[in-house]
Amino acid sequence: MALLDIEHLSVNYGAIQAVRDLSLTVQEGEIVTLIGANGAGKTTTLRAVSRLLKPRGGTLRFAGRDLTRLPPDEAVRLGIAQSPEGRQVLARQTVHDNLELGAYTRRDHAQIHADIEQQYDRFPRLRERRAQPAGTLSGGEQQMLAIARALMSRPKLLLLDEPSLGLAPLVVLEIFGILRELNAQGVTMLLVEQNARLAMQHSHRTYVMEAGQVTFTGPSDQLVNDERVLHAYLGG
Numbered sequence: 146m147a148l149l150d151i152e153h154l155s156v157n158y159g160a161i162q163a164v165r166d167l168s169l170t171v172q173e174g175e176i177v178t179l180i181g182a183n184g185a186g187k188t189t190t191l192r193a194v195s196r197l198l199k200p201r202g203g204t205l206r207f208a209g210r211d212l213t214r215l216p217p218d219e220a221v222r223l224g225i226a227q228s229p230e231g232r233q234v235l236a237r238q239t240v241h242d243n244l245e246l247g248a249y250t251r252r253d254h255a256q257i258h259a260d261i262e263q264q265y266d267r268f269p270r271l272r273e274r275r276a277q278p279a280g281t282l283s284g285g286e287q288q289m290l291a292i293a294r295a296l297m298s299r300p301k302l303l304l305l306d307e308p309s310l311g312l313a314p315l316v317v318l319e320i321f322g323i324l325r326e327l328n329a330q331g332v333t334m335l336l337v338e339q340n341a342r343l344a345m346q347h348s349h350r351t352y353v354m355e356a357g358q359v360t361f362t363g364p365s366d367q368l369v370n371d372e373r374v375l376h377a378y379l380g381g
């Protein structure tokens with residue numbers, strides 16, 4: 146059984162059909178990448194999984210459970226966490242408060258603090274800046290905070306929207322290294338990325354989206370050299 150199983154998903158914004166008849170699976174332990182040109186429907190797909198958007202049709206199942214009617218906080222409780230595009234950390238709150246907020250569905254207070262320490266071990270720069278307003282962090286640090294905050298709900302599935310956006314190449318490599326480590330520790334991921342080559346190099350399987358639909362899918366190491374995929378990705 147797939148950890149995440151999306152079947153025939155469609156999502157509309159008014160008259161705009163952003164996702165059409167999309168089917169996709171993520172197996173436990175995988176990193177799966179979703180690539181495609183601007184406006185292809187990648188973010189919309191992630192937001193349907195995290196229940197921030199209501200699909201028009203199709204089914205979403207997580208570990209066999211039907212997600213279709215669950216509110217977003219229930220999805221978090223089940224083990225789905227999203228690290229959103231543009232990071233969206235709470236700029237005026239401290240780093241530490243942002244991490245506490247990531248645990249908002251949990252009641253095990255002692256364990257929450259142990260988990261915050263674990264995030265500080267994983268991201269030492271966040272520990273140094275724990276009392277600093279999150280809005281004063283660099284782009285890369287905010288990205289780390291967004292990932293750490295998502296991890297505070299102890300997700301089984303981490304949804305990542307453009308973790309490399311706007312970051313310097315070395316910082317991007319650092320973040321992808323951390324994602325790999327997390328995956329080795331058992332976190333399954335669905336990753337949306339503009340940087341197609343990098344994302345394919347760091348994932349097991351890839352789905353290519355065009356105009357709301359999946360047009361190619363396969364093992365990332367095969368698709369990364371596929372002319373048709375590069376063509377589709379470049380939108381030409």
Ligand code: ATP
Pocket residue numbers: 158161162163181182183184185186187188189190339
């Ligand atoms: P990008 O790589 O540019 O972030 P994307 O693949 O993530 O693109 P989406 O953000 O999912 O694409 O958008 C898919 C389509 O839905 C686009 O045509 C977009 O303009 C449209 N869309 C997204 N959000 C809304 C909204 N709130 N209202 C109306 N249309 C929207």
